[in-house]
Amino acid sequence: MKNYATIILSNQEISPAYFRMRILTPGFAAVAAPGQFVMVRPELGLPTMLRRPFGIFRTGCLPAECEGLPPREYMEILYKVVGEGTRILSELHQGDRVELLGPLGNGFDLGAPGREKLLVGGGIGLVPLFMLGEALLAQGSRVRLLMGGRTRDDILALTEFERSGVETYVSTDDGSFGEAGLVTKVLERKLRKYPDAEVYACGPMPMLRAVADLCASLRADLQVSLEAHMACGVGACLGCVVKGVGHSEATPRYLCTCKAGPVFAAAALDWERATVASDGCGGECK
Amino acid sequence: MPATRPSLAVEIAGLKLQNPVMPASGTFGYGEEYAPYLDLNRLGALVTKGLSLNPKAGNPTPRIAETTSGMLNAIGLQNVGVSEFIQGKTPLYRQLTTPVIANFFGNTLEEYGEVARRLADIPEIAAVELNISCPNVKQGGIVFGTEPTAAAQVVTLVRKALQKPLIVKLTPNVTDITVIARAVEEAGADAISCINTLTGMAIDVKSRKAKIANRTGGLSGPAIRPVAVRMTYQVVQAVKIPVIGIGGIMCARDALEFLIVGARAVQVGTANFIDPGVMMTIIDDLEQFLVDEGLTDINQVIGSFTG
Ligand SMILES: Cc1cc2nc3c(=O)[nH]c(=O)nc-3n(C[C@H](O)[C@H](O)[C@H](O)COP(=O)(O)OP(=O)(O)OC[C@H]3O[C@@H](n4cnc5c(N)ncnc54)[C@H](O)[C@@H]3O)c2cc1C
Ligand SMILES: Cc1cc2nc3c(=O)[nH]c(=O)nc-3n(C[C@H](O)[C@H](O)[C@H](O)COP(=O)(O)O)c2cc1C
Ligand code: FES
Numbered sequence: 001m002k003n004y005a006t007i008i009l010s011n012q013e014i015s016p017a018y019f020r021m022r023i024l025t026p027g028f029a030a031v032a033a034p035g036q037f038v039m040v041r042p043e044l045g046l047p048t049m050l051r052r053p054f055g056i057f058r059t060g061c062l063p064a065e066c067e068g069l070p071p072r073e074y075m076e077i078l079y080k081v082v083g084e085g086t087r088i089l090s091e092l093h094q095g096d097r098v099e100l101l102g103p104l105g106n107g108f109d110l111g112a113p114g115r116e117k118l119l120v121g122g123g124i125g126l127v128p129l130f131m132l133g134e135a136l137l138a139q140g141s142r143v144r145l146l147m148g149g150r151t152r153d154d155i156l157a158l159t160e161f162e163r164s165g166v167e168t169y170v171s172t173d174d175g176s177f178g179e180a181g182l183v184t185k186v187l188e189r190k191l192r193k194y195p196d197a198e199v200y201a202c203g204p205m206p207m208l209r210a211v212a213d214l215c216a217s218l219r220a221d222l223q224v225s226l227e228a229h230m231a232c233g234v235g236a237c238l239g240c241v242v243k244g245v246g247h248s249e250a251t252p253r254y255l256c257t258c259k260a261g262p263v264f265a266a267a268a269l270d271w272e273r274a275t276v277a278s279d280g281c282g283g284e285c286k
Numbered sequence: 287m288p289a290t291r292p293s294l295a296v297e298i299a300g301l302k303l304q305n306p307v308m309p310a311s312g313t314f315g316y317g318e319e320y321a322p323y324l325d326l327n328r329l330g331a332l333v334t335k336g337l338s339l340n341p342k343a344g345n346p347t348p349r350i351a352e353t354t355s356g357m358l359n360a361i362g363l364q365n366v367g368v369s370e371f372i373q374g375k376t377p378l379y380r381q382l383t384t385p386v387i388a389n390f391f392g393n394t395l396e397e398y399g400e401v402a403r404r405l406a407d408i409p410e411i412a413a414v415e416l417n418i419s420c421p422n423v424k425q426g427g428i429v430f431g432t433e434p435t436a437a438a439q440v441v442t443l444v445r446k447a448l449q450k451p452l453i454v455k456l457t458p459n460v461t462d463i464t465v466i467a468r469a470v471e472e473a474g475a476d477a478i479s480c481i482n483t484l485t486g487m488a489i490d491v492k493s494r495k496a497k498i499a500n501r502t503g504g505l506s507g508p509a510i511r512p513v514a515v516r517m518t519y520q521v522v523q524a525v526k527i528p529v530i531g532i533g534g535i536m537c538a539r540d541a542l543e544f545l546i547v548g549a550r551a552v553q554v555g556t557a558n559f560i561d562p563g564v565m566m567t568i569i570d571d572l573e574q575f576l577v578d579e580g581l582t583d584i585n586q587v588i589g590s591f592t593g
Contacts, residue, residue: 001322049508241364252342
């Protein structure tokens, strides 16, 4: 983990309100693991001060021949414009400066090679699943992505997943793309078919809760990637905590989302007592 | 360029610091969190997260929200407790040359005394910073910081409990901070830290709810700097003991404002979250300022306010 004072290579709207930003980050790919995140801030003045956390969508390298330039390593974030900070990011251009701290946090446990893997993404929650999918395929596992959104605009980067070899299944609440209904419906069907599957989920809290309930009742191993309001991203401010299993006022078991997470084994969290107290998008942005 | 580098060294209550820059309590964890990013030995001192007698869970979440040029927090002083601190955190401090200042608080007068006694004989702790100013806990904390008699009482008790330099951290949430400053000086404080966060509130207009679960929180960051500079200036005038300036310092120029009105050192808080290397930049830039001004010693800047 290190602080990159760097530049944007590109920043494009890929679906209404969703952006994809490619940032120059030499040396980053070698240290970034699936599920980790970065803290980003534009090098502007102070319309917003704090950095914003984003999952690492993918890393890559522009080949040397490209425009006569040396090879350039980059990382990409996918983000949804929800407030002031993401709005400012969305207005940045190629060549603009950003600072990026990372990679941060603990990523996914890749589980048993060869075992069936089900990735469940809700909206922008699909971000950390792409690198995960690649890593799971590389270890010889079969990988299926169950992707849910409110409407077709919330379904992102499907071709990219498919190109990498992941099988994809889409559902939307309004039925405008894929199957109509919640992604948990698809998950239940798949879990009944592959009872041995390991499940990985990232998305809005209500979805994660439903996935956790389902996996608990069907005894499937589940890892979730959580969101929380963050200031430092490194475990210093204690702003980002979630309740771990066994938490009570007398025996506090607060876990830092930034340092102990953002990926947790679902069994390590206290789902009953409003685990993720961060309202995050409140389920609104899905 | 002068042949020798200018001196940034300052002294506070017998503590010799290589430079006047240290992190503000609660914004730098126990130090270990930032060790991968910067050389802790370059800091003037290291100030820990506030400690209490028993581990403390802290407040419900969300605990933080950003506001214009500032942030609100209601962490609620979550910490590992003084025993775990001594066992788990001090081994790192043994390897440091930078002095470590333990920030602590109690829910009751007795608890303040007990934590002080536990810290008294720990050689890795060079000094203590008594927090009588946290706005985020129901009992204790702020009561001791807003009432001069209570403030004097807790300082007297802690003074008796340990020999180490005793720094007392004041709250800005009072009508006249100089009254409290004089009370803690008389009760035996060796230095004053000025200021803790200002009580604030932020509302989400769609849900009509407070943005943090505790409803109110402590405001920090650039938004509070002018208030902090004013209070530092007033406290410096009111007492003879050294004052450490805190509040919204983002760069060397901000730190200089505090030093010029008489602060002997500064603490950097929220800025660490925005740029984990900020204290290193501030130290370098303070040195450059001395060079540019043709000065040889940071003490020539301290208290150089000309009205
Ligand atoms: C580990 C992690 C990974 C994330 N990955 C992605 C991603 O890949 N793509 C993406 O679009 N979003 C992601 N998010 C959410 C993203 O950080 C927020 O949407 C963003 O911070 C909102 O900032 P804003 O200034 O636009 O919103 P505002 O509402 O104006 O922000 C105000 C404050 O609230 C915080 N905040 C608001 N919403 C959230 C949220 N949902 N989660 C955490 N903090 C929030 C902000 O950081 C900021 O401090 C991630 C969050 C975390 C914790
Ligand atoms: C997240 C956070 C946690 C804090 N925790 C403590 C604490 O434990 N003890 C304390 O005395 N002050 C605490 N403070 C107050 C800071 O030490 C400092 O006084 C305040 O933030 C103002 O400085 P700044 O504007 O540079 O951040 C905390 C501040 C923040 C932002
Ligand atoms: S964001 Fe500061 S502790 Fe996690």
